[in-house]
Structures are given as structure tokens and as C-alpha cells.
Amino acid sequence: MTDLQALVEEIHHTLKPRTGEGRVADYIPSLARVDQDKFGIAVIDLDGNVFKSGDCDEAFSIQSVSKVFMLTLALGKHGEATWNRVGREPSGSAFNSIVQLEHEGGKPRNPFINAGAIVISDLVLAGHTPREAIGEIVRFVQYLADDPSIAIDPEVAKSEAATGYRNLALANFMKSFGKLQHPVDHVLGVYFHQCALAMSCTQLARAGLFLAANGKNPLTGHTVVSSQRARRINALMLTCGHYDGSGDFAYHVGLPGKSGVGGGIMAVAPGKAAMAVWSPGLNHNGNSLVGSLALEMLAARTGWSVFGA
Amino acid sequence: MTDLQALVEEIHHTLKPRTGEGRVADYIPSLARVDQDKFGIAVIDLDGNVFKSGDCDEAFSIQSVSKVFMLTLALGKHGEATWNRVGREPSGSAFNSIVQLEHEGGKPRNPFINAGAIVISDLVLAGHTPREAIGEIVRFVQYLADDPSIAIDPEVAKSEAATGYRNLALANFMKSFGKLQHPVDHVLGVYFHQCALAMSCTQLARAGLFLAANGKNPLTGHTVVSSQRARRINALMLTCGHYDGSGDFAYHVGLPGKSGVGGGIMAVAPGKAAMAVWSPGLNHNGNSLVGSLALEMLAARTGWSVFGA
Amino acid sequence: MTDLQALVEEIHHTLKPRTGEGRVADYIPSLARVDQDKFGIAVIDLDGNVFKSGDCDEAFSIQSVSKVFMLTLALGKHGEATWNRVGREPSGSAFNSIVQLEHEGGKPRNPFINAGAIVISDLVLAGHTPREAIGEIVRFVQYLADDPSIAIDPEVAKSEAATGYRNLALANFMKSFGKLQHPVDHVLGVYFHQCALAMSCTQLARAGLFLAANGKNPLTGHTVVSSQRARRINALMLTCGHYDGSGDFAYHVGLPGKSGVGGGIMAVAPGKAAMAVWSPGLNHNGNSLVGSLALEMLAARTGWSVFGA
Amino acid sequence: MTDLQALVEEIHHTLKPRTGEGRVADYIPSLARVDQDKFGIAVIDLDGNVFKSGDCDEAFSIQSVSKVFMLTLALGKHGEATWNRVGREPSGSAFNSIVQLEHEGGKPRNPFINAGAIVISDLVLAGHTPREAIGEIVRFVQYLADDPSIAIDPEVAKSEAATGYRNLALANFMKSFGKLQHPVDHVLGVYFHQCALAMSCTQLARAGLFLAANGKNPLTGHTVVSSQRARRINALMLTCGHYDGSGDFAYHVGLPGKSGVGGGIMAVAPGKAAMAVWSPGLNHNGNSLVGSLALEMLAARTGWSVFGA
Structure with missing residues (x-):
């Protein structure tokens, strides 16, 4: 020790x-x-x-470290059915690439690139409002770390949303393939907030x-x-x-x-x-x-x- | 037990x-x-x-299981300099894809896809004749397995060569980028034979x-x-x-x-x-x-x- | 005759x-x-x-026939500088492909694919409100055809906007590369309306x-x-x-x-x-x-x- | 005048x-x-x-200007069936790109990029030896220009062959898709010679x-x-x-x-x-x-x- x-x-x-x-x-x-x-x-x-x-x-x-916690939460809600929505293979390209999505019908390669994490946000929403989902995420991370002081930095979340054109592109692109069940702004609301965990x-x-x-x-x-x-x-x-x-x-x-x-x-x-x-x-x-x-x-x-x- | x-x-x-x-x-x-x-x-x-x-x-x-032994041999000859010639990242595409090579200047993503293994064959050649290199490969695998009976199936090697258009394409493509040091037929001679280990x-x-x-x-x-x-x-x-x-x-x-x-x-x-x-x-x-x-x-x-x- | x-x-x-x-x-x-x-x-x-x-x-x-009139209008406002913003080459891919944009830094290949026409909409806006730009477009087409009865079908424009995820993806993607000067919703407001000319x-x-x-x-x-x-x-x-x-x-x-x-x-x-x-x-x-x-x-x-x- | x-x-x-x-x-x-x-x-x-x-x-x-004469010759031999073997669309990429071939099953986009011209060489061969085909090509161009002095520069043809790794890659790649009917070396023999018309x-x-x-x-x-x-x-x-x-x-x-x-x-x-x-x-x-x-x-x-x- x-x-x-x-x-x-x-x-x-x-x-x-x-x-x-x-x-x-x-x-x-x-x-x-x-x-x-x-x-x-x-x-x-x-x-x-x-x-x-x-x-x-x-x-x-x-x-993006939060993507691990998000995946854990999504697997808890949807089990192995999660993998119908997102793959499990390395992407061979940058974290924010959209090329793979076009070549593979809008299904992201894995939950740890941005596109995949956006799909995971859609799965975590599961019919709830963004506010509810964000609350659940924060409580889940507090529970994992056994520390109720963990919170989202609202300024970061706001900045992500204000400059998140690439993620808007990814989300709308997947939406055009029918790969998101909730409205794009709900999904990205969740996505931008979980990125902003401090x-x-x-x-x-x-x-x-x-x-x-x-x-x-x-x-x-x-x-x-x-x-x-x-x-x-x-x-x-x-x-x-x-x-x-x-x-x-x-x-x-x-x-x-x-x-x-x-x-x-x-x-x-x-x-x-x-x-x-x-x-x-x-x-x-x-x-x-x-x-x-x-x-x-x-x-x-x-x-x-x-x-x- | x-x-x-x-x-x-x-x-x-x-x-x-x-x-x-x-x-x-x-x-x-x-x-x-x-x-x-x-x-x-x-x-x-x-x-x-x-x-x-x-x-x-x-x-x-x-x-392709032989690609592990080939990599081991190449690392023994060239050490970490091996990685100047071939990457270490998953490719995100099929084993015989040529797209990544065009987008990344002819350098294969890793030694376990065909293009990468062809570069490894070039490294294993290291100035020797294909016959010498093939002999060295067989002896190395015999040594690893402690079994001198291991051999290459000549019929398989011959068939690989006769139908290996895709590998010819990969090798010539990399050659056009200056990524192979030996003649293409020497490199592929080695490559097709190591594939044929039985x-x-x-x-x-x-x-x-x-x-x-x-x-x-x-x-x-x-x-x-x-x-x-x-x-x-x-x-x-x-x-x-x-x-x-x-x-x-x-x-x-x-x-x-x-x-x-x-x-x-x-x-x-x-x-x-x-x-x-x-x-x-x-x-x-x-x-x-x-x-x-x-x-x-x-x-x-x-x-x-x-x-x- | x-x-x-x-x-x-x-x-x-x-x-x-x-x-x-x-x-x-x-x-x-x-x-x-x-x-x-x-x-x-x-x-x-x-x-x-x-x-x-x-x-x-x-x-x-x-x-998309309107893309010709939009290009004419943009050339009238910006002249050959238009080509700093959009290319003049066939794309070799589908009208709504995003792959080319990622490979070529967000600049569309030509003004007649969707991405290019979205850039042209940005150029036609030229500091005006979407409403003003749309009015100008309609008047321009009326002038070309010498027929003041030509109008936009509001139902089509609304439907385009409601289902335009792919175009939202294209526009946000280009915005992330700094290729649009106006807000995405303004640009697409213009784009969706000009598509709806009847x-x-x-x-x-x-x-x-x-x-x-x-x-x-x-x-x-x-x-x-x-x-x-x-x-x-x-x-x-x-x-x-x-x-x-x-x-x-x-x-x-x-x-x-x-x-x-x-x-x-x-x-x-x-x-x-x-x-x-x-x-x-x-x-x-x-x-x-x-x-x-x-x-x-x-x-x-x-x-x-x-x-x- | x-x-x-x-x-x-x-x-x-x-x-x-x-x-x-x-x-x-x-x-x-x-x-x-x-x-x-x-x-x-x-x-x-x-x-x-x-x-x-x-x-x-x-x-x-x-x-590559010769590609026009080669296409004319191939159309003369095979008529519109030529288009079963090669497309008629701009490629949207460089003359020697291989990416499109992988994405589109080995069929070249048009007869004026290298891959397409290699397919045209295969069509011009039509069962003949490379020597016969090359002779026919020269005579055809002499006939078009009404000038029997037109010839192939043998030094250029030889150089093309000696450095043509990229074209070897293209030809072998198409061969792997079953898109060439003659042996690769015959097809490229024709291809390299027609390039060398002076x-x-x-x-x-x-x-x-x-x-x-x-x-x-x-x-x-x-x-x-x-x-x-x-x-x-x-x-x-x-x-x-x-x-x-x-x-x-x-x-x-x-x-x-x-x-x-x-x-x-x-x-x-x-x-x-x-x-x-x-x-x-x-x-x-x-x-x-x-x-x-x-x-x-x-x-x-x-x-x-x-x-x-």
C-alpha cells in the first residue's frame, strides 16, 4: 500500500x-x-x-468518460437489446466521423463514439423527459461513486449545446435513418448534459x-x-x-x-x-x-x- | 486438470x-x-x-493465424521500428479492404489485416530471397511449437498465388505508395506461403x-x-x-x-x-x-x- | 412550328x-x-x-429544379466569389450524401446537390431575414417566368421542414466546419421554402x-x-x-x-x-x-x- | 479562315x-x-x-487522350453492351482512385478514369493476343487521323509497365471481382501501350x-x-x-x-x-x-x- x-x-x-x-x-x-x-x-x-x-x-x-456510465445505465434498462441499436466494433475513424454512419445505414459502430453515445442517450431517455433522464443520470453516477456532491456543470452543458453543430449533424443524420426514437432536441439535451458531469x-x-x-x-x-x-x-x-x-x-x-x-x-x-x-x-x-x-x-x-x- | x-x-x-x-x-x-x-x-x-x-x-x-508468428518474427528483426511501417489500430473495415489504404497514404492500419501482413512479409524478407525467408518462417514456427514436423502445404500456397488478385491489388497499391521495399512478387511469395502453414x-x-x-x-x-x-x-x-x-x-x-x-x-x-x-x-x-x-x-x-x- | x-x-x-x-x-x-x-x-x-x-x-x-434559379440569384449577388463557397464538380455520389463533405472539409461539390444548395441559400440570405429572402426568391422566379401568379406551396414547405432531418444533418455538419454564415434555422427556412415552389x-x-x-x-x-x-x-x-x-x-x-x-x-x-x-x-x-x-x-x-x- | x-x-x-x-x-x-x-x-x-x-x-x-479512341474501338466491337462493364458517370474522385471500385463492386464509373480504361482494354482484347490488339489500336488511330506514321513510343510503354504499380493494383482489384476476362498482364500490356501513343x-x-x-x-x-x-x-x-x-x-x-x-x-x-x-x-x-x-x-x-x- x-x-x-x-x-x-x-x-x-x-x-x-x-x-x-x-x-x-x-x-x-x-x-x-x-x-x-x-x-x-x-x-x-x-x-x-x-x-x-x-x-x-x-x-x-x-x-466522454461519462459514456461508460451511460452505457451501464442503458444496459440496465434495455439489456442486450441495446446492441440492436449500436454496434460493438472499433470504428477505425475519428470520434465524430459521420462517414461510417452513411456507409452502414445510420447505426453507430460503438457506444463510445459520439454517434453511439447519442443513441445511448435516446435509450436512456426511454420515454421520460430530458429533465427526468438527466436527473436519473446524475443520481446514478452519485450512487456509483457513493458521493451525492457530484453534479453537472451547467455552463459547460450550455456551451456544448451552443456549439454542438457536429453532434446536431450526427443526431439528425441518425434520425433521418429512423435510428432515434425521441425528438433530436430531447436526445441532445440529455447528451450535452451528461458530457458536462464534473x-x-x-x-x-x-x-x-x-x-x-x-x-x-x-x-x-x-x-x-x-x-x-x-x-x-x-x-x-x-x-x-x-x-x-x-x-x-x-x-x-x-x-x-x-x-x-x-x-x-x-x-x-x-x-x-x-x-x-x-x-x-x-x-x-x-x-x-x-x-x-x-x-x-x-x-x-x-x-x-x-x-x- | x-x-x-x-x-x-x-x-x-x-x-x-x-x-x-x-x-x-x-x-x-x-x-x-x-x-x-x-x-x-x-x-x-x-x-x-x-x-x-x-x-x-x-x-x-x-x-491468418500465422500473422501472429510473422509479427513476432518481424518485431525480432526490426523492433519497434516495425511500427513505422504498419499501424496498431483496428481498421473498422473488412480484412481485405483497400479503402483505408487510399485514405491513409498506403500505410496499413495493423499487422493482422491482409495489407498489414503483406508489409510484415516485406519486413521479414529483409534482403533475403523468398525461399530463405520462407525457410526461416517454417523453422521459427517449428521452434515455437517445439515440433519439427510442421510444414507448409504446397498445394495451398500454390492456390493462394493463383487466385490472389485481391492481395496482388493490395501489394501493388502499397508499392505505388513506396511502402514495400522488395519486389511485389517476392513479398507475395512469402505472404502466400506463410498463409499455407498446416x-x-x-x-x-x-x-x-x-x-x-x-x-x-x-x-x-x-x-x-x-x-x-x-x-x-x-x-x-x-x-x-x-x-x-x-x-x-x-x-x-x-x-x-x-x-x-x-x-x-x-x-x-x-x-x-x-x-x-x-x-x-x-x-x-x-x-x-x-x-x-x-x-x-x-x-x-x-x-x-x-x-x- | x-x-x-x-x-x-x-x-x-x-x-x-x-x-x-x-x-x-x-x-x-x-x-x-x-x-x-x-x-x-x-x-x-x-x-x-x-x-x-x-x-x-x-x-x-x-x-430541386429551383436550385438553378437560386444559383442564378446567388451569382447575381456574389459573382464568381460564389465558388469560394461551393465547388463545380460532379459529386459521384447521391444527392444527399454527407461523406464527401467530411472528406473535403465541409465544402459541397456543386450547387445542385442538397449540401451545395444549402450553401447557396446561405448566400442568398446575405444578411436578410428568411422572410425577406423567400420573398426575393419568389419575385425573382416570377420575373424570370414573367408570371406573378407563381407561389410557394406552404404545405410542402412545412412538410419539408418537419421531415428534413437529412438536410438538418447536412446544414449542421457544414456549420461545424464554419461553412454557413447565418443561423442553421434561417438557412434551412430559405432552403425548405425554395424547394416548395409550385x-x-x-x-x-x-x-x-x-x-x-x-x-x-x-x-x-x-x-x-x-x-x-x-x-x-x-x-x-x-x-x-x-x-x-x-x-x-x-x-x-x-x-x-x-x-x-x-x-x-x-x-x-x-x-x-x-x-x-x-x-x-x-x-x-x-x-x-x-x-x-x-x-x-x-x-x-x-x-x-x-x-x- | x-x-x-x-x-x-x-x-x-x-x-x-x-x-x-x-x-x-x-x-x-x-x-x-x-x-x-x-x-x-x-x-x-x-x-x-x-x-x-x-x-x-x-x-x-x-x-489518356487515347482513352477516347479506345472507347470508340470498344463500342465498335461490343456496342451498348460495353456499358455492362463500365459506367457513364463522373467519378467525383482522382483518376487513379480505388475507393469507388471497392464501394461499387469493382465496376469502374466511366471509361476515362484508369480503372475504366483498363476494362476497355479488356474489351478491345476480345480474345486476341496483346500484340494483335496493340496492332489493331495503332492501325485504328492511323485510320482516324489518316496518317500511317503514327506509332507507339516503345520507351514510354516500357516505362509505364515498369512503374505501373497503381494500375496493377486497379487491374488485380477488378480481376478479384471477376471484372476482367483476360489475364491481368495481357490487359495491362494493351493498356500501357495505348497510353504510349505519340x-x-x-x-x-x-x-x-x-x-x-x-x-x-x-x-x-x-x-x-x-x-x-x-x-x-x-x-x-x-x-x-x-x-x-x-x-x-x-x-x-x-x-x-x-x-x-x-x-x-x-x-x-x-x-x-x-x-x-x-x-x-x-x-x-x-x-x-x-x-x-x-x-x-x-x-x-x-x-x-x-x-x-
């Missing part, structure tokens, strides 16, 4: 000088404004021990712990999903969790994980720990540059890669 | 009636001629215990054992690759090993693996075992239909998925 | 039995409801003589007469555009006027023309005549099936093809 | 200073070696009067005269094709004759024409004249930059555009 704390601190110390690398997402002002020097790490083991360093308790915009590394790691523990949060005792479903969500994170850099992340880190353009990454070492990093500078695939390096170091030093003996 | 033998037999017994499903590859006569009822399973643990059932000792055309499930499982054991074959004591490289090859198999069905295989099976259109799949449970299945009927992604189901059952019952605790 | 009237009647008589072929556009109720048996032809020569037959004086939804064959032929006469309407004496611009608009109609069937139309008919999914086609024989046909059944490219055949017969019998001596 | 000679000289004089613009094709040494300052124009009217200037009698590599502007203009005269060469009295077929070949040149710059050429010049990477363009003013220009510097679409400008000036000054009255 002491060792892990030392390791986390060492990684933070080693990589802190590199936080200036990469590029902060600037498509909305509230993201562009974030201090690029921020860098936090938090690891939580199955006994609830937390090892952390840096800006690990400062909330940031988790952006969480710290510590909160994110706790929220992901059920995926490291066969579906049951060991701290609260809540069974969130079955062990089979936990494995499957992990599989999806590994193959599709980092957009068109998923293969690279698997190669270098070897852990299921999900990144967001806010610079956060949540990752899972099954049977061992959940973890989260935050560093706003992004690499060319839109994943946290220093965050990816931190997880690579962590996996190498702990031997947590799922691909090693 | 006894349990594992019973499990392997049970899986064989349960799935044997379904071998008629799917479609046998028919693009070359020697593949089309194979009896679709063939079905073999072999599992080998790190102590060398073998558990097997059905047609597990009959040699079949391993086809191995049994038992041989394949043994040949893959180093990947389950951090790079060192526990039976021969040979260190084939470093533990880091073994993890990385496993990561590539998991994200790209089953063409455009890789996400699906990860979701259902949760093990690194590589399939071939001959109906074989080799898979690895790190720290536990290597395994191979053979059943010629293919699903719509070109992967063994019954073989995939067999591995799903095996992973579910053993808890070997890399994504569970 | 008498001959031409006889020819028009003969063509109508010959093809009338085939109006049941093809498929009426059904994406909006007011189009789906149209009687598939409708069939009109009108030809007007440079002296103003009109030759017509069938339902040639019944107004129908001209749909005109008869006779009116359409008169409105197109300036293109057959070097830019000057010989009936009113109005110079609409320069002779160079008239030639250039004709060139665009010939290469891009029939979506992905433009090559086929040039091959069989050999006249510059523009079709709409309402089943109308306007065509021009430079120096000779302007003409319009209407028959709602569409071929697989979305062009009037019987209308195309009628123009092929007309061009063959008159020798009006621009490609003959 | 004197006027036309003066015009041709004026155009040559005006544009000669700009021959340094653009880029000479350099993919084979014999093209790269050509003097970029070369510039010739030749116009021939239906009475056989020739108006010419500059390097109009120096033979150059006509490259002709002067004067010869090219004479060879194209039948297309300006309803299919009958007015000088020899030979009926080459029917008037309908002449119109149709002209239509194809107009919509597809300049690769992905066909729309632009129609817009600026307004004449059916076909360009080649050797810097030649042959064009046709139906009922008036045939013409050819040569200037090796190419624009970004691979068409002669100065040659296009020369034809634009010529069409503007003569009023020969097919789109004007």
Missing part, C-alpha cells in the same frame, strides 16, 4: 514537467480556459484504499470500482451489474475506449479505460483497482497525453496489464 | 451438432474441399498439460504458449520475446485479431486471439493457458463460428477472461 | 402508357399524394412560341428561356445574366444537374437540364428553346423516368443535342 | 509566357524529361482547313474530327461511328473527360474534350472543328494548365461553347 502511494507520487513527479505538451480542447470556452498544468492521479484498490497525488480532488469536465479523479476512480470488482462495488456492497456485464463493459472500453487511439492505448497501457476531451481517463485493472488521471493536454487522437503516459507507467510498474501473466 | 479435460469434452459434445452452421471459405479449392464437420479443441497450461478433444491433432490450413490445434496451442507465459515458452525454456513484447502482441490480438469482428470477440470471449479463414483460432489466457480451436464454418466476419462459441464457453466456465477479476 | 407541336403530342402519346413505371417520392405526404399518371410537356422557342401537351399547365412541386411545365420552360438565349429573356427583353454566365450555368446543369445520373442524362439526352424529385425536369437547347417535363415516377437516381425518356425523344427528333453538329 | 489563324497565333503568343506554370508529370522518366516550354495548338475545321501555331507538329505522349497536335485534331462531324470524317469520307454514337462519346468527354476537373473544364471551356498527363488535350466543337493543344505543365487535377487556358480563350473568342446560343 505504501509502495503504491510512493509509485503514484513518483509518476506525478516524473510527468508533471510534461503537462505543457499536447493541446487543450478549445471548442468550448469553459474547456479552453482550464489550466493546462493541472495533473491529478487517483487509484483505489478493492479494499477501498486510495492512493493519490496532485490535483486529484479537483472536479473537471469528464466529457468529477475529480478520486470520484471517477470510485465510480469505476464496480468494473474492477466483477460488477459489485466493494465499498458500498451494491451489485451494479453482473460479473458477465462488468467483463463486457471492460472489453468495450479496451477495444473502443480511446477513439482511434484505442489500439495504441491497449498496446502501451493494457488496461480497459475511457478518455474524455477534458483530459480525464478512467481505467480499470480487473481484480486489483480502479483509477483515474487528469491532465488537460491532449494527443492527436484526443486523449490526455500525460494521462496516457501516467497510466502506462502505472501499469508497467504494477504489472496490472490484462495482457501479462 | 481432470476438470479441464471434462470441460473441453463437454464443449466439444455440446457444439459438435452446430458445425454445419456458417460457411466454409471457398476462394481456393483446397479450403473449399475441407469437411465442414471437423471440430477440434486443444488447451495447454503453463505446466504443459494438454486437454483436448475432437479433431485436435489433424493439421489444417492456419491461414498445423493442428495441439501444435497451434503449443506455438502460442509463450504469449501466455510472459514471452518464455515454459516447456522448452526458450525466451521468445520479452514480457513487455508478449503483452503487446496480446494487446494487438485483442483489438485487431478478428478483423471487423474483433470487438465482438472481445465482448463474448475476452481473450486475445487470432483467427484464420481456415476455421482455426488461437487464443491466450495470460498466466493460465494457450489454446486453439478448429471448425471450418465461418461467421459473416470470416471467423470460425463454432470455434468462437467454443472459446466463449471455455472462457466463461474457466473465468479466464482478461476482463474479469 | 406545327411540326414541333405534333412532335410534342406524339411524345406524350407514346410515353403516357409508361407513367406507372418508377416510384413517386414519398418522403413527404404532399409529394406522395400526387397522381403518378400526371404527365406534361412544354417547349418554348426563342420567339415565344409554345408547344405543349398533357398536364403542362398544372402546377407541381418543382423541388410551377407548371409552361411556367418552368418560360423561366428557363433566358438560359437558351444567352442570358436575355427574348419575351420580356430582360437581360438576366451575361451570355458568359448563361453558358456557365448551362455547363453546370449538364455536368451536375441530375445527381448521380448526370452522366446518363448527358449520354441519352445531351441537353443541360435540372431535375427535381417532384418529377419535373427543366432543360435548355441553347439558341433553340427551353422546355420542361413533368411525370412523378422517378428512376433509381431520383430523376423523372418518363420525363427523361420524353426529353431523349425530343432531343433525338429535333437534333437539339449540344453534342451533335 | 485567316481570322482563325490569327486567333490561334494570338493565343499562342499570349499564353507562351505562362508555360512555366504547373508541374510536368514525373512518374516516368520519359515524361519528366519533356521540355516544359513546349506549346502547340492545332485546329481543323470540317473542310479540312488547319490553323496552327507553336510546337503543333511535334509528337508527344498522348497518354502524336502531334495536328494529328490529334485530325483524329478527333469525326466527333465534330456527326461520326463521319469529312476529309476521308469514312463513317467511323453513327451520329448518335458521336454525340454520346462527346457527352462522355464533356462529363468525364478531365478527371476530377471535368466540371471546371465544362464551366470554363464548354467543349467536349479529353486530356492526358503528357499535357495534351483534344477537344471538339460539334459542327465546327476539332482541335488539340499541348503544353506539359499540369494543374492540380492533372490537366494541362496552359492548354486549358488556350481552349478557354479559343472557345470564348469563337463562340464555339456548346452551351451558348
